[in-house]
Amino acid sequence: MTENEMTSNDSTEPTPTTETAASSPDPSGDPLIEQSIDVEGTDATAGETGKPVIESSDLNVFYGETQALQSIDLAIPEKQVTAMIGPSGCGKSTFLRCINRMNDLIDAARVEGDLYFEGKNVYDADVDPVALRRRIGMVFQHPNPFPKSIYDNVAYGLRIQDQTENIDEKVETALKRAALWDEVKDQLDKSALDLSGGQQQRLCIARAIAVDPDVILMDEPASALDPIATSKIEDLIEELAEEFTVVIVTHNMQQAARISDKTAVFLTGGELVEFDDTDKIFENPDSQRVEDYITGKFG
Amino acid sequence: MSTETPRPDITSRPTGRAARERMYRYVLLLCAAASILVTVSIVVLLARDAITFFTLVNPVDFFTGTEFLISRNVYGLLPLLSGTLLVTVISAVIALPTGVAAAVYLSEYASDQMRSVLKPGLEILAGIPTVVYGIFALVYVTPFLQAIGLPVNTFNILSASIMVGIMIIPMVSSLSEDAMSSVPDSLRQAGYGMGATKFEVTTGVVVPAAASGIFSSFILALSRAIGETMIVVVAAGSRPRMLNLSDPLANLFQGYQPMTAAMVQINSADSVSQLGFTSLFAIGLTLFVITFLLNLLSNRIAARYREEYE
Ligand SMILES: Nc1ncnc2c1ncn2[C@@H]1O[C@H](COP(=O)(O)OP(=O)(O)OP(=O)(O)O)[C@@H](O)[C@H]1O
Ligand SMILES: [Mg+2]
Numbered sequence: 001m002t003e004n005e006m007t008s009n010d011s012t013e014p015t016p017t018t019e020t021a022a023s024s025p026d027p028s029g030d031p032l033i034e035q036s037i038d039v040e041g042t043d044a045t046a047g048e049t050g051k052p053v054i055e056s057s058d059l060n061v062f063y064g065e066t067q068a069l070q071s072i073d074l075a076i077p078e079k080q081v082t083a084m085i086g087p088s089g090c091g092k093s094t095f096l097r098c099i100n101r102m103n104d105l106i107d108a109a110r111v112e113g114d115l116y117f118e119g120k121n122v123y124d125a126d127v128d129p130v131a132l133r134r135r136i137g138m139v140f141q142h143p144n145p146f147p148k149s150i151y152d153n154v155a156y157g158l159r160i161q162d163q164t165e166n167i168d169e170k171v172e173t174a175l176k177r178a179a180l181w182d183e184v185k186d187q188l189d190k191s192a193l194d195l196s197g198g199q200q201q202r203l204c205i206a207r208a209i210a211v212d213p214d215v216i217l218m219d220e221p222a223s224a225l226d227p228i229a230t231s232k233i234e235d236l237i238e239e240l241a242e243e244f245t246v247v248i249v250t251h252n253m254q255q256a257a258r259i260s261d262k263t264a265v266f267l268t269g270g271e272l273v274e275f276d277d278t279d280k281i282f283e284n285p286d287s288q289r290v291e292d293y294i295t296g297k298f299g
Numbered sequence: 300m301s302t303e304t305p306r307p308d309i310t311s312r313p314t315g316r317a318a319r320e321r322m323y324r325y326v327l328l329l330c331a332a333a334s335i336l337v338t339v340s341i342v343v344l345l346a347r348d349a350i351t352f353f354t355l356v357n358p359v360d361f362f363t364g365t366e367f368l369i370s371r372n373v374y375g376l377l378p379l380l381s382g383t384l385l386v387t388v389i390s391a392v393i394a395l396p397t398g399v400a401a402a403v404y405l406s407e408y409a410s411d412q413m414r415s416v417l418k419p420g421l422e423i424l425a426g427i428p429t430v431v432y433g434i435f436a437l438v439y440v441t442p443f444l445q446a447i448g449l450p451v452n453t454f455n456i457l458s459a460s461i462m463v464g465i466m467i468i469p470m471v472s473s474l475s476e477d478a479m480s481s482v483p484d485s486l487r488q489a490g491y492g493m494g495a496t497k498f499e500v501t502t503g504v505v506v507p508a509a510a511s512g513i514f515s516s517f518i519l520a521l522s523r524a525i526g527e528t529m530i531v532v533v534a535a536g537s538r539p540r541m542l543n544l545s546d547p548l549a550n551l552f553q554g555y556q557p558m559t560a561a562m563v564q565i566n567s568a569d570s571v572s573q574l575g576f577t578s579l580f581a582i583g584l585t586l587f588v589i590t591f592l593l594n595l596l597s598n599r600i601a602a603r604y605r606e607e608y609e
Pocket of ligand 2: 092093094219249
């Protein structure tokens, strides 16, 4: 795998497009952000509450010759739920993977343009993707717990970060926040693979939040689950947004409408067609194509 | 539109088909039964001759005896077991870590190009006749060990075991690699998504997830080392010897005669008493029981491993 094959262009001078970037909330000498950049300007898409924590600017992604994302400009507000919807193959997962640089793991993928996390371009040469991923957690479409005990799954991130203190406590907190504690508190030593699909997915959420990231990326986290498990996950996501910035890809339009504050609509070809408050997108979108998509006329 | 293709008549069963089908079934059964039958007969014959031996030699004396000397009708298994144990342990020390490391490299690190060179290379290693390994041990390894200052005898267990170890590396690496490459990629993604490095994903996610497969490759490799004959016949000497527990290192430099080598020697000796000859079957049966138990264990582990992902 090629961690460093990525092109990082214009790494020294990020385009100022944002509100004053958040001063790093983590004062403990964060390895990710070595210089803090103050950028100015107002972004029309930033909501009243959350200032943007992730911003892309002219972001293009290619898989070999084919372009999967076309010049995406997007500002994701802090501590809100931002949903990404759009037909299959329009690049939602690709965008999500740009944020925590999971695209680095795909040999064919090439990213051009800028993506800022707290004002720092994550494609700068001095950014360590490993450290970045410790601040931006991810939950996948299919639950993928490690074949270890429930406890060890949740503790995994803490252990690789050499956080050896209060692991018990942190595991408990994470499981509680993931609304799984009551179901598993007496069987923490049991294999995670013995849990139901919905429980496994909540375990994966617990695993992601145990290390206290700033952002949680979720790629269709409920698509493999039944309606009851799905509604549990949805409730959970809304709660998580009180503490974390949540970015969720979903195919389920009702789900996006129910749980998200902002919605980004991608359409075929990897274009971001509209990005606005969720209410606006679902009630009165500017674009006819978005309206057609949402009302099921295509896609 | 209305080209009539004749519809099969569901009431007309071709004559003889049932008989043919039955015949296929029995031919296949015969082949399956034949191989089992042969195995069973071997075990039965082995056991029969071993029992003849044990009516004349007390099994307790056999399994606890510290001397093996056919010429004096002394049949103690322990010296032979010492040789087998040494070969197994030394070759394991060499092959298990190397084999797993090679498997990790092939499964997790190697580029496709590298893999396409290395995998056939390892298969060639597995295809070398063991007598060649034996001669190599005698002609190259032993002089090399002497050259680097180790006080090894011409025939010594260390050289032989090194070559046995090299011989079983492909077995460990190819089975372990299978186990690691069947670890679902989603688990690696989960690891990377948590901010693990490649090495952390490999050691903390992939290897533990493949642990049962790796472990069962170990056991198969060990039973291969236990049963290895040619290399030890050629390079380990022909003196049964007890393990010297007070100076463990010195053991490595001496010749030993493992169980397999002893059997070869008994079988090819010019004049050997009837009792001496039947001792061959007692040793053989013991060897069979050991490897059989190991295989059983490895199947157990492999079965549990399969369960984990279902
Ligand atoms: N690893 C890859 N290698 C090559 N092309 C890829 C790869 N992953 C995605 N693509 C291509 O990039 C485009 C966008 O894919 P992506 O997975 O981001 O879509 P998506 O919006 O998440 O779709 P879905 O809703 O089906 O998950 C698709 O055309 C896809 O074929
Ligand atoms: Mg997707």
